[in-house]
Amino acid sequence: MKGNSEGSQSTSKNTSDTQRTHGITSLEQRAEALLTEAFPAGLIVPVDIDFLAEGHLGLEIVPIPGLEANHDLWGSLWKARDGQHKIIVDQHVLDDQPNLYRFTLGEEIAHYVLHRAHFAEVQTVEQACEVQRALQADLHHMERNAKWFASALLMPRRLVREEAARLYGQLVAYVGYANADAVLKKLTGLLARQFRVSQQAMKYRLDDHPCRVTEAVQTAMASHDASLWEGTR
Numbered sequence: 298m299k300g301n302s303e304g305s306q307s308t309s310k311n312t313s314d315t316q317r318t319h320g321i322t323s324l325e326q327r328a329e330a331l332l333t334e335a336f337p338a339g340l341i342v343p344v345d346i347d348f349l350a351e352g353h354l355g356l357e358i359v360p361i362p363g364l365e366a367n368h369d370l371w372g373s374l375w376k377a378r379d380g381q382h383k384i385i386v387d388q389h390v391l392d393d394q395p396n397l398y399r400f401t402l403g404e405e406i407a408h409y410v411l412h413r414a415h416f417a418e419v420q421t422v423e424q425a426c427e428v429q430r431a432l433q434a435d436l437h438h439m440e441r442n443a444k445w446f447a448s449a450l451l452m453p454r455r456l457v458r459e460e461a462a463r464l465y466g467q468l469v470a471y472v473g474y475a476n477a478d479a480v481l482k483k484l485t486g487l488l489a490r491q492f493r494v495s496q497q498a499m500k501y502r503l504d505d506h507p508c509r510v511t512e513a514v515q516t517a518m519a520s521h522d523a524s525l526w527e528g529t530r
Contacts (some may be wrong), residue, residue: 319411319442325507327410342460343493344451348404350384356409357381358402360388361422361458368426372401374408375425382409385422394494403447411446412439452492452502460488461503461510462525469523477518481511 332340335353350356364370364387365480372386384405415428416418464487468480481503489499498520503510 318405321445321506323393323444324442325449325454328446329453331410332450332453340453340455340456341511342491343399346399346406346451350402350406354406354409355381356406357383358391359385360391361381361385362388364388364426365390365424370426370430371397372405373422373425373428374405374413375422376413382413384409385425396489396493396498399451399493400447400495400498403450404443406450407443407446408439411442415439422470448498448502451494452499454507455501457488457492457508458510458525459521460491461508461514464488465514465517465525466523469518474518474521477515480518481514484510484514 331349331353332344335349337347347358350358357463359375364372364385370387372384373388375383375385377383384402386398386401386405390401461484464484465480472480485496485503486498488503489496492499494502502508512527517523517525
């Protein structure tokens with residue numbers, strides 16, 4: 298995976314690949330089900346995406362020096378010669394860019410869950426990169442689906458909304474209701490650090506359905522309400 302907007306979630310409910318349509322609700326439900334299977338005792342933030350890949354799905358994570366420099370990719374799914382699916386990831390991203398690494402891993406997990414038939418004949422790093430580039434060039438909706446699925450894994454809806462409500466109450470108690478943009482910016486930064494994602498990825502998640510935290514903050518601040526919502530909806 299490589300793209301200009303990490304965490305962008307422009308998936309349409311009407312988009313489909315050649316094998317299956319994945320709407321927003323379906324993507325959210327499948328991501329939630331996967332997290333429930335992998336963490337039956339409950340989720341802890343930040344989500345342990347390495348365990349999800351290796352411990353639960355059995356996907357070996359293989360660092361590749363120069364993957365980005367040589368193939369213009371941060372990561373890809375790879376079906377090795379022994380039939381084992383693996384995730385290859387640029388060595389520098391793994392070592393030095395933790396937020397990007399986590400989101401890249403989330404996207405490749407998404408490709409494994411949603412699209413692994415496209416990688417059925419892949420047996421080399423070069424072939425994996427060719428398939429990945431084809432997904433980006435010709436099947437944009439599949440990349441968007443992967444981004445949404447990754448966001449749902451790394452920033453689960455229920456936990457994001459719960460933490461947003463908790464932090465919002467603290468912020469408005471301290472700074473008041475005069476500047477919604479400032480509260481949203483601070484809230485985004487705090488949540489991004491807590492969930493170990495980029496601020497850009499968290500902003501998309503807060504803006505979009507099904508979280509809609511941005512809308513809730515703007516509405517609550519306009520009415521001087523110290524709560525975003527009653528309970529978790």
